[in-house]
Amino acid sequence: MVIYAGQGDVRRSMALLWRAPGSPEVRAPGPRPGLSVDLIVETAIAVADAEGMAGLSMRAVGERLGRTAMALYTYVPNKNELLDLMHDRALAELPTDYDLSAGWRPAATAWADALWSFYLRHPWVLQVSQARPVLGPNEYVVLETLLRVLFETGLPSAAVRRLVGTLFHYVRGSAQTVAESRHAPATTGVSDEDWWRARASLLLEVAPDFAERFPMVARLEGESSPEPPADADEPYLERETRRTFEFGLSVILDGVEAAIARANA
Amino acid sequence: MVIYAGQGDVRRSMALLWRAPGSPEVRAPGPRPGLSVDLIVETAIAVADAEGMAGLSMRAVGERLGRTAMALYTYVPNKNELLDLMHDRALAELPTDYDLSAGWRPAATAWADALWSFYLRHPWVLQVSQARPVLGPNEYVVLETLLRVLFETGLPSAAVRRLVGTLFHYVRGSAQTVAESRHAPATTGVSDEDWWRARASLLLEVAPDFAERFPMVARLEGESSPEPPADADEPYLERETRRTFEFGLSVILDGVEAAIARANA
DNA sequence: GCTGTCTCTTTACGGCGTAAAGGTAGCAGG
C-alpha cells in the first residue's frame, strides 16, 4: 500500500466540499472571520457568470469582497479548489426530480433541457475539467436524479451506466458551442451574425473555387438554408443551435427506445 | 452596409488560413526569413501535444525554434491566430474518405472513431473555442467528408445538417472527458485510478450515509461494476470510457436508422 | 495584561501576452 503525495490535500478538499452548509463554528482565538467559504464561492460564481472564466481571478474575487486576493487563501487552498467548489455549488440549482408519470422519455427530455440551460447560464462550468469528477455532494445529487429517470427504462444497469455518460457528453458538447458563441460578442464587440457574415463574404474572396472543392457543403447550404428569417426575439444562429440540440436529443432517445425494444424482444 | 471594426484583421487571418502551402515568395529587401508560418504552426502543435495547452506559450514555441517569443510576431499576428492556424492544420491529418460500399452506418462509425482518436492525439484542440468556426480549409474538408457519408442516408438536407452537429457534439463531449483524464496524471503525478481510489475511500469518511442519500448510485455501483479486472494493456477507466463512447454512438446511429425508417414509411 | 492564534495586507517572484524601440543583415538603386 503506497501513500500518495498530496493525500492530505485530498482529505482537506473533500472536507471542504462535503462540509455541512451551516458550519458548527468552534470559535478560536483571533479576530472574527470576515468572510466565509460560502461567501467566497458565491462571489466567485457571480464574477465568472458576469466576466467569464477569463475574467475570474483571485484578485477580481477579492476586490468584489473588499479584500485583497491573498485574503481568500485563508479560506480556500488555491484557485483550483475554488473552481471545484464553484462547480459543485452551481450544480445545486438543478432540479432534483422529474415527473415520471408519463414514462421515462419526457422526463429524460426535461432533464436534458434543464442541464442545457444550466450550462448556458453558467458557461464557465464547461471549462472546469470534467475528467476528474470532484465527487462533491451536488454532483451525486445530479447523478442520482438522472439515474431515477433512466432506471425507469428497465434497461440493465450496465446499459444505464453508459447511457449516463452518453447523455452528459452530448449535452455538454452541444452546450459548449452555444455557450462560447454567446460569450464571444461581449469580448470582441462584434455580434455573432455580423462576424459570420464578414467571414463568409471573405471566403469567396480567398477560395473562389469553393463550390467545386466542397460540393456537399455547397449542396447543403443551397438546399437547406434559404434565407435566415429575421426574428427579433431569438438570433437565427442561436435558434438553429437549439433546434439541433433538440433534434439530436430525440435521435438519441429514439436509439434508447430501440434498445428497450431489443431487450424486451 | 456597415463596415465592422476589425474587418482588416479578419481579412489577414483568412489569408493566412487559406494561403497556398508553398507560398510564392516575392523576395523583398532585408534579411532572409529564418522561420515560416508553417514551421511555427508545426512547432506550436508539437509543444501543445507534448505539454498540453497550459504549456503552450509564445516563449515556449520561440525557444524550441531558437528564437525569442517576439520573433514569432513577425509571422503571426498573435496567439489566438496561431491557435486557429494550429487547429486547422491539425485537422489535415483526418482521413478524407470512407468506404460507403457497406452503407452509411459503418462509414459513420469509422468517421466517429477517427475523430475520437484525433481528439485524443491532440487534446488541446478540444480547448480551442469551437463557437466561431475558423472557416479554414481543412475544417471544410472534414465537413465535406462527413457530409458525403451522411447524404448516403437519404435523409433531407435539413436533417443531415442537424445530424452533423449532433455527431460532432457527441464525439467532442465524449473525447473531452478522456482527454482531460489522460493529461491529468502527467501534471499531477498521480495516476487516474490511484486518484479515484483515494477520493472514493475518503467519500465514505465524509459521507457515511452515502447509500441512503444516493440509493440509485449505490444500486448502480453494486450491480454493474463487480471488480475492475486488472488489465495491463489498457487502464480500466479508459476502456470503460471507450466502451461508453461506442455504446452511445451506436445508440445515436440506431436513432438515425429509426429516422430513416420513418422517412421512408 | 500577556500570549498565542487567526485574519488580512504588503511585498515579491516568476510566469504570461504583447507594445515599443532599436540593432543588424541583406537587397535595390545610385
Place this chain on the structure above:
DNA sequence: CCTGCTACCTTTACGCCGTAAAGAGACAGC
C-alpha cells in the same frame, strides 16, 4: 562600391496572473 530601405529579430518594459513569505493587528483564554 556605397547608401538607404526594409524586414527579421532582440531587448526592454507593462500590466496581468497565481501564490509564497513575512508581518501587522485583532481577539480569546489564561
